[in-house]
Each structure stands twice: as C-alpha cells, then as structure tokens.
Amino acid sequence: MNYDIFNGDADGIIALLQLRLANPIESELVTGVKRDIDLLTKLTRNVKLVKGDKLTILDISMKKNQAGLMKALNDGISVFYADHHITGEIPVSKHLSAHIDLDANICTALIVDKLLNRKYHHWAITAAYGDNLIGVADNLSKVAGLTLEQARFLNELGTLINYNGYGSDITDLHYHPAELFAELLKYESPFDVIAESNSPFYKLQDAYQTDMTQVESISPMYQADKLFIIELPDEDWSRRISGVYCNALANKNPHAAHVVLTKNNDGLSYTVSLRAPLSNKFGAGDICSQFDTGGGRAAAAGINTLPIDKIQQLINVIEATY
Template sequence: MHYDIFNGDADGIIALLQLRLANPISSTLITGIKRDIELVERINCQAGDSVTVLDVSMAKNNAALAKVLEHDVPVFYADHHLPGEIPQHPLLDAHIDTDPNMCTGLIVDRLLEGQFHAWAITAAFGDNLIAKATELAEKAGYSQREQSQLCELGTLINYNGYGRAVDELHYHPAELFRTLCQYDSPFAAINDTGSPYYQLKKGYEQDMALAQSITPYWESECLRVFLLPPTSASYRISGVFGNQLANESPQQAHLVLTEMNSGHAYTVSLRAPLSNKQGAGKLCSEFATGGGREGAGGINNLPAEQLDELIGKVANFYQY
C-alpha cells in the first residue's frame, strides 16, 4: 500500500498533484484542514508499504516518522517548514528547503524539472510567494492576464484549506486534489465552468467581504492585529486575509486572530513583513500549539491570557 500524506492547502495539494500527474499510482490519501499537520501518525504501515509526505512539518511528525522508518518503509519527504532534526536513515529521501522564497510545490517542480511548471507557479502564488511566482511566470512567458489567473486559482485553493473542520470547507482537500487531477494545466481548470474554481471564487468573495469590514484591533508602525469573530467564514478566510494584508502593507507584520471557545482562546495566523520574511515560524513555535516557516506561522490554540504576550513578542521582533 502507498500513502500520500499532504497538507490540505494549495502548496500541499499542488505538490502532490504534480507528482501524481507525472507518476499516477493508486494511493491512500491522508490530509485535512491546513492546520491539521500531525498527519504521519494516522497511518499504520508495514514492510512493503511506501509513503510520500508533502508540506507538513517534519518537526511536528518526527516521532511518527521514526516509527514508519523502523518498519522498513521508504519515505519520500518534501517540505519547506522548519524541520527540526532530520533523521539519518537510508530509507528517508528528504528534500527540505526552508528558504523563505521556496514552497513545497516549487521543490517538487525542481525535482520534476518543470514538467508541470504552471501548476508549481500556482502553488507559489497560493503560498503568497507573489514576487517569486511573478518572477517565474514572467520567465515562462505568461501574460499579465495569465499571471492573474494563476494567482487567483492558487489563492482560491489555499483559501479552501482553512476551517475548524473539513465540513466547514467547500471541498475536502482529498476531494479537491482528486478533482484537480483531471487537469494537466491550471488554465484547463479555469476554462472548465464545472471545475472547483467557480464555487471557490464565489465563497471566497463572500467571506473576504466580511473580513475586510473588520478594523484593526491593535496597530503600530511594524504590526497590525485583526480579531475576527467566531464564525465559519472567519476561519475559512483567516489565512488568505493575512496574505492580502501582507501584500497591501509589506513593511508591517500581520496577526489575524479568530476567536474560539467563547473568547477564551484564539487561532492565530502570523505573516512576517514581506520586506523582512523571517522569524514567523520561530515566534509561533514559542507557544504550545504553534509553528510554521520563516515568512508565515500559526498557533492553533492561543489562550486569551497570552494574547498580549504574543503581540509584544511579534512587535518587538519586527520593530525597525
């Protein structure tokens, strides 16, 4: 049996999409909402099986990964999050690149030598690597209209990954992956009126309108903080709303907090300033349920009494 384990956001889905377009195989899909990252522990494998892991933190899956390797199961692992200690094992084929302008989709694109390059650019746009994705798109000869299409599709696929549970998403990430596998190009998906692009676009526009009506909870020269109400729309839009804020004000860091547990806790999305893409994952990892990468991080459950501490840490880190 082969297991494909992947993050439910644009980067995870499109990384696997490229691999399976290049090498179609029958596999068991293991995924979930974007914040559901301890995915390796969900499998019960044995000798003779194989595993692919994409766009989930090795640091958060280290113990489960060790157990898989102990069963003599080969693992292909590609990711761009801070990995912690990478196991030295002959059956682990690890491709980890934590460069802040790299995502898992681009790592896979490099391994496939650009076989599905348009999809890789879409993944980069979805992961808010706008400058890098634009550079690649221009080098590939895509028009401004085509670049906008790739950016929008990547954003929409990423938007679909956010929520408290998969039943709040427009598509289960596994279902979205299977559906997108019909298209060897993102432009084919956009041109098909029956593709997920159109439903996601409608939901995105509705949820974003609600987020944009929120005024900052806290603001300084280096940081803006937004507090969203405890609704399904807030959870769905929180990540891409943070990306939009970062693009609008690249000199500032941004915290987007969504209220949970009747105001006793928050989920957190942190975006480092685009002018200083470092430290976000490390800052979030200082809290019990946090982690991420250089340019972006998150905390799944931040107790309300730690909110001021978080704001202080982020503001101090990014102050000029």
Template sequence: MHYDVFNGDADGIIALLQLRLAEPKSSTLITGVKRDIQLLDRVPAQAGDSVTALDISMEKNLPALEALLAKQVSVFYADHHKSGVIPQSDQLQAHIDLDANTCTALIIDQLLAGKYHTWAITAAYGDNLIAKADQLADTAGLNEEQKSQLKELGTLINYNGYGEVIDDLHFDPAVLFNELLAYDDPFAVIADHDSPYSLLKNAYQQDIQQALATEAKYQSAVVGVFELPNQASSRRISGVFGNWLANQSPDSAHAVLTENSNGTYTVSLRAPLNNKQGAGDICGQFVSGGGRAAAAGINALPKEELTKLIEVIEQYYA
C-alpha cells in the first residue's frame, strides 16, 4: 500500500500534483483542512508500505513518523516548516528547506528538474510568495497576463483549504487534487469552464468582499488586527485575507481573527512581507499555535489572551 499525505492548501495539493503527474501511482489520499497538519497519525501503514508526506511540519508529526520508520515503512518527506531533529533512518528520504522564500511545491519542482514548472509557480503564488513567483515567472518567459492568471489560480486553490472542518470548504482537498490531476498545465484548468476554477472564483469574490468591509479591531504602525464573525465564509477567507493585507502594507504584521463556536479565536498571523520572520515563534508561545517564519496561526486563542498576543507582536516587530 502507498499513502499520499498532504496539506490541503495550494502548496500541499500542487506539490503532490507534480509528483503524481511525473510518477502516477495508486495511493490512499490523506489530507484535511489547511490547519489539520498532524496527518501522519492517520496513516495505518505496515512494514513494506510506503508514504509520501508533503507540506506538513515534521516537528508536529515526529512521533507518528518515528513509529512508521520503526515499522519499516518507507517515507518520502518534503516540507518547508519547522522540522525539529530529523530522524536518521534508511527508510526516510527527507527534503526539508526552511528558507522563508520557498515552499514545498518549489522543493518538488527542483527534484523534478522543473518538469511541471508552471504548476510550481502557481503554488508559490498561492503560498503568498509573490516576489519569488514573479521572479520565477519572469525567468520562464511568462507575460503579465499569464502571471496574473497563475496568481489567481494559486490564490483560489489556497483559499479552498481554509476552514474549521471539511464541510466549510467548497471542495474536499482530496477531491480537488483528483480534479486538478486531469491537467498537466494550470492554464488548461483556467481555460476549461467545467474545471474547479470557475466555482472557486465566484465563491472567492463573495467571501473576499465581506472581509474587505471589515474595520480593523486594532491598528498601529506595527500590526493590524481584524476580527471576522463566526461563519463558514470567514473561516474560508481568513488566510487569503491575511495575505491580501500583508501585500497591501508590507512593512506591517497582520493578524486575522475568526471567532470559533466555543468562543475562542482562530488566528492567522502574517509577518511583514519586508521582514519575513517571527510569525511561527510568536504563535508558538500560545497553546495550539505554530507555523513558519512568514506565516503562522493559533487554532484556539482564548479571547482573554488577545491583548497578550498583540503585545507580543508589537514587541517583536517594534
């Protein structure tokens, strides 16, 4: 048995997409909403089985990873989040790059020698690596219209990954992956009126308009904090809205709060685009928090800890 385990956002989906376009393989797909990252816990692999793990923090999955390796399960692991101490095992192929200007799909792009390069560029746009994606697109000879199309598609695939549960999403990420697997080129997705592109585009426009009407809950020269109401559209748009805010004010940090049904906040934190560091360290100070240097989050921040969060952000980036 083979298991493909991947984050449900643009980076995770497109990283796997490149691999399976290059090497088709019958597999069991294990994924979830973007914040559902401890996915190796769900893998029932036994000795002789194999696993591909993409865009999920090795540090967060370390006990499950070590258990798989101990059972002689072969694991291919590619990621750009905090890894912790990488296990030493003949069963593990680890491709970890913590550079703030890379993503898992770009790691796979290098391993495949750019075979599906436009897909990798799409993932970089979706992961809000705009400057990096623009650079790669320019080197590939893409014009401004093509760059805009890939940026939109990457944003839409990423937008689909945000939610508290799968029912919040327009597509289960496993379903979206399978639908996109029919296209070896992202421009073909955009050209096909029956592809997921049109549905996601229309849904995104509705959700982002609601978010753009939101006034800042807290604003300073260092950070802007925006609170979205407890509804599915807020959970879907929170991360992409955070990316949009970061691009509008690249010298400031931004935190998007979405109220959860239990009264806590889900937090999406973006480091300043001109200072891509610290987001993961800040969120890691809170229970259920973590992430990478440029973008991180907290799954359930008690409302009484919001003042502390703002103070930590202010102190870090002041």
C-alpha cells in the first residue's frame, strides 16, 4: 500500500501534485487542515503498516512526527520525506530518503521541483506564491519568462489553494484538501485551471473575496513599530482567512512582525498566526515553539491554542526577538 501524507495547504498539495503528475500511482491520501501536522504519528497509531508499504511525506514537521517516523522505519517501511520545517534529529536509516531544506526562502514544492528537474515548474512557482514567498516566486516567474499577468495569476491561484487549508476542522473548509488535490491533479499546468470555468479556482476566488470583506473594518488590537496584532472573532470565515490575511499584512509592511489572533470557541484561548518581518525572516518557529501547541518555520509559524492570559507573554517574546 502507498500512503501519500501531506499538509493541506498550497505547499503540501502542490508538492504531491508534482510527484503524482510525474509518477501516477494508487495511494491512500492522508491529510487535513493546515494545522493538522502530526499526520504520520496518527497514521502509525491507527493503521498497521507492513513491509512493502511505502510512505511519501510532504510539508509536515519531522520533529512533530518523530514517534510515527521512528515506528515506521523500525518496522522496515520505506519513507520518502520532503520538508522545510524544524526537523529535530533526522534518523539514519536505509529505509529513509530525506530531502530537507530549512532555508527561509524555500518551500517543500520547490524541493520537489528540484528533484524533478523543474518538470512542473509553473506548479512549483504557484506553491511558492501560496507559501508567501512572493519575492522568490516573482524572481522564478521572471527567470521562467512569464508575463506579469501570468505571474499574477499564479500568485492568486497559490493564495486561494493556501486559503482553503485554514480552519479548526474540515467543516470550515470549502474543499477537503484530498478532494482539492484530486481536482487539481486533472491539470498538467496551473494555467489550465483558469481555462476551465468549473475549476476550483472560481469557487475559491468567490469565497475568498467574500471572507476578505469581513476584515476590512477591524482595527488593530495592538500596534508598535515592529509588531502589528489583529484579533478576529470566533467565526468560520475568521478561521479560513487568518493565515492568508496575516500574509497580506506582512506583505504591506515588511519591516514588522504580524500576528492574527482568532478566538477559539472555548472563549478562553486564541489560535495564533505569526509572520516574521519579511525583511528579517527568522525566529517565528522558535517563538511559537516556546508555547504549548506551537511550532512552524523561520518565516511563518502558529500556535493552535494560546490562553488569553499568555498574550502579553507572546508580545514580550516577539518584541524581544525583533
């Protein structure tokens, strides 16, 4: 049995998309909302893997899945792992093929793009835009000879795919990430997506524009020279828009860190999206890892459940970092 285990955001979906366009196989898709990152550990806990099974793992932190990874490797399971998040110790095993790059200007889809000799390069650029590597993606678009209009489209498509991954659970999303992956797999090129009127692009475009109108009247909860914080209510649109809205804020003011706090339905905590200053892309993952349920990478990170009384502590840590 083949298992494709991937983050439900643009980077995870498009990393797998490239691999399966290049090498179509039947596989069990294991994914979830963007913040559902212990996918491998959950799989090994619930499924009895046997020799001959193969795991392809994309865009989920090795550190957060160490238990599941070690169990699979000790059972002799073949594992292909590509990622750009904090790893912890990378196991040494003949069963593991690890392709890890922690550079703040790299995403998993770009790692796969390199492995495939740029075969689906336009898809990889789309993922870079979706992962908010705007400068990187703009440069790749220019080198690839794309027009400004073509680059703009890839930027919008990547953003929409990423937008679909945010939510507290699958019911918040417009597409289950496995469904969205299957829909996009029909298209050899991202430019084919816009040519088809019933493609996921148009449904997500309408939904994104509707959700974004909700935040226009919200004032900052906290604002300083190097930190900008927005608080969103406990609503499904808030959970969907939180990550891409945080990206948008970061792009408008590249010299400040940005935080979007979304109230959880327990009334006692927030879900946190943090973006490091784009002019100084480091530390976000380290900051969030100091809090329970937190983690991420150098430029972008989050905390699933931050108690309200920890907000000032978060502010202090961010301002001490930047």
